[in-house]
Amino acid sequence: MPQLNGGGGDDLGANDEMISFKDEGEQEEKISENVSAERDLDDVKSSLVNESENNSSSSDSEQTERRPQPRPDTESYEKAREYFSEALRRQQDGGFFKSPHYPGYPFLMIPDLASPYLSNGALSPSARTYLQMKWPLLDVPSSAALKDSRSPTPGHLSNKVPVVQHAHMHPLTPLITYSNDHFSPTTPPAHLSPEILDPKTGIPRTPHPSELSPYYPLSPGAVGQIPHPLGWLVPQQGQPMYSIPPGGFRHPYPALAMNASMSSLVSSRFSPHMVPHHPHSLHQTGIPHPAIVSPAIKQEPNGDLSPTSHTKSPGPPKKEEDKKPHIKKPLNAFMLYMKEMRAKVVAECTLKESAAINQILGRRWHSLSREEQAKYYELARKERQLHSQLYPGWSARDNYGKRKKRKRDNKPDSTVEDFSARNKKPCVQYLPQEKMIDSPASSHGSMLDSPATPSAALASPAAPAPTHSEQAQPLSLTTKPDRHHPHFSLISKPSSSSSSSISSSSSSSSSSASSSSSHPAISLSTGSPASQSTPPLLSRPIPFTSLHHSLLSPPSPFHQAALHSHHALFQSQPLSLVTKSAD
DNA sequence: AGTCCTTTGAAGTCC
DNA sequence: GGACTTCAAAGGACT
Numbered sequence: 297m298p299q300l301n302g303g304g305g306d307d308l309g310a311n312d313e314m315i316s317f318k319d320e321g322e323q324e325e326k327i328s329e330n331v332s333a334e335r336d337l338d339d340v341k342s343s344l345v346n347e348s349e350n351n352s353s354s355s356d357s358e359q360t361e362r363r364p365q366p367r368p369d370t371e372s373y374e375k376a377r378e379y380f381s382e383a384l385r386r387q388q389d390g391g392f393f394k395s396p397h398y399p400g401y402p403f404l405m406i407p408d409l410a411s412p413y414l415s416n417g418a419l420s421p422s423a424r425t426y427l428q429m430k431w432p433l434l435d436v437p438s439s440a441a442l443k444d445s446r447s448p449t450p451g452h453l454s455n456k457v458p459v460v461q462h463a464h465m466h467p468l469t470p471l472i473t474y475s476n477d478h479f480s481p482t483t484p485p486a487h488l489s490p491e492i493l494d495p496k497t498g499i500p501r502t503p504h505p506s507e508l509s510p511y512y513p514l515s516p517g518a519v520g521q522i523p524h525p526l527g528w529l530v531p532q533q534g535q536p537m538y539s540i541p542p543g544g545f546r547h548p549y550p551a552l553a554m555n556a557s558m559s560s561l562v563s564s565r566f567s568p569h570m571v572p573h574h575p576h577s578l579h580q581t582g583i584p585h586p587a588i589v590s591p592a593i594k595q596e597p598n599g600d601l602s603p604t605s606h607t608k609s610p611g612p613p614k615k616e617e618d619k620k621p622h623i624k625k626p627l628n629a630f631m632l633y634m635k636e637m638r639a640k641v642v643a644e645c646t647l648k649e650s651a652a653i654n655q656i657l658g659r660r661w662h663s664l665s666r667e668e669q670a671k672y673y674e675l676a677r678k679e680r681q682l683h684s685q686l687y688p689g690w691s692a693r694d695n696y697g698k699r700k701k702r703k704r705d706n707k708p709d710s711t712v713e714d715f716s717a718r719n720k721k722p723c724v725q726y727l728p729q730e731k732m733i734d735s736p737a738s739s740h741g742s743m744l745d746s747p748a749t750p751s752a753a754l755a756s757p758a759a760p761a762p763t764h765s766e767q768a769q770p771l772s773l774t775t776k777p778d779r780h781h782p783h784f785s786l787i788s789k790p791s792s793s794s795s796s797s798i799s800s801s802s803s804s805s806s807s808s809a810s811s812s813s814s815h816p817a818i819s820l821s822t823g824s825p826a827s828q829s830t831p832p833l834l835s836r837p838i839p840f841t842s843l844h845h846s847l848l849s850p851p852s853p854f855h856q857a858a859l860h861s862h863h864a865l866f867q868s869q870p871l872s873l874v875t876k877s878a879d
Numbered sequence: 880a881g882t883c884c885t886t887t888g889a890a891g892t893c894c
Numbered sequence: 895g896g897a898c899t900t901c902a903a904a905g906g907a908c909t
Contacts, residue, residue: 625902630887634903642904650904651885658886673888680889692890696900 623690626683629672630661 627635634657641653641660661669683690 625889625900627902628888631902634886638904647906648904649884649906651883651906654884654886654904656886661887676888692901693892695902696891 622695623687625692625695626679627676629669629676630658632675632679633657633661633664633669633672 634654637657637660638650638653641656642648647653647656
């Protein structure tokens, strides 16, 4: 039986990734920054445990084995390789539009990372410096040795293959730990001062005018830290550019000469299919300029796009059937967060199933402090802003129906079967105690780590207006009661006595947030009238929907043992809720 | 191959 | 204006 003691870093399994980095001072620091990551180890452990319930022999040792630890001397080098190859991939992948989600991307902080290699294939001085700084013990090759064999060669870059999405097992995962520093207005890397000149073009990579770059200017002062995506718009080669999409969207920045690469870049994020591809545009170093992105876009599942696919058939452009390119919605704060953290979660546990991971992320999201969330809200806001500038005429409605209509017809009648059917899936037992156990602070009824200033946090410019009803009440509980989890409506009918307080919506949702409950989403069946009198501490609801699997599935003895071992605190948890049998 | 699952949030529609 | 719906990402699971 796997070790489940919640006692800190006792368990390896989930943590082996981290452990592997402990050799590298900085990584350790970064990692430790991410409190939630560590917290969720419990989760992960639970996941692993759960998964290993039927295969208890696996787990920790297996995990460790699964990830051979590079020898210390080569590890740094390997990471460096990964680092740059990832940088390159990101760039070609339109990384600069995606990367806002990765504020800490080291490669974004390298002045000339646009091409870490010189034309002769050697590392550029600053890249070299950076590497040496980052990994002092690393013998940074001055030659092209660092070039990752796996790094995209022009051939690769040609977008044949939609640039892989590196979301999972992001090589930099340990490096891109979300950190306040990345947003810290006070610590803009010196080398990224606004006056930075592009080493090659001599053109200043100016931070964007704020009106143009609502994007990731982030906080004031942090501007330079993350190059505005449109930074690449600065005419670097005198190319014109941003082709107007077939869809006829107006050029948002008429004044700017957007080079094709940028357009690709832009399109890669927002509308991969809108911009003509320039397959041959490679960076002078032979490395594709970040902006010269292959349109290699991730194919949409519905495949309704890619009229301009350059992938294979340079030939006849598909008929311009889709007059209207598919422009995706800008990501909201949570999506941005997910994007950033998914890889991490995946790395931490063996889970691959997105649905499960999303559950974890959903709860992590709620466990974020308001400040942390605010950062994502801010990013999201900027993303929306940029999106609207890029595609002024675009409306979310345009995408309606682009995706196969989902069947949300699960009306109450089919709920039971539905649920039981779904229950068949081995679902990770995300213990409800997740956050509270991990964070004592939240054990007081708030799921937010943010110790204080709820109101202040609400004031966060980025955060949605506190006027949300969710401010007072978990909105999600009320607005999507049974869309996804119709079963809740069954068990949560106002009178749900035994299972009690998991009630959907309004009635007890407030109690779920009540301070009387250790877990916001799990209100103890105390009947807690207090919940009604006590203003919810949460501005954001914990979707108890996320708990349904764990709560409704009968806990195995093993599971319960795990729970008990986790924290004494949890003993006060409504295990009874968990006992709701799905059968 | 297509859809579902699962999450939150934004934006749309409908009444 | 509230309730509801759709979509954004992700990838395994399912049909």
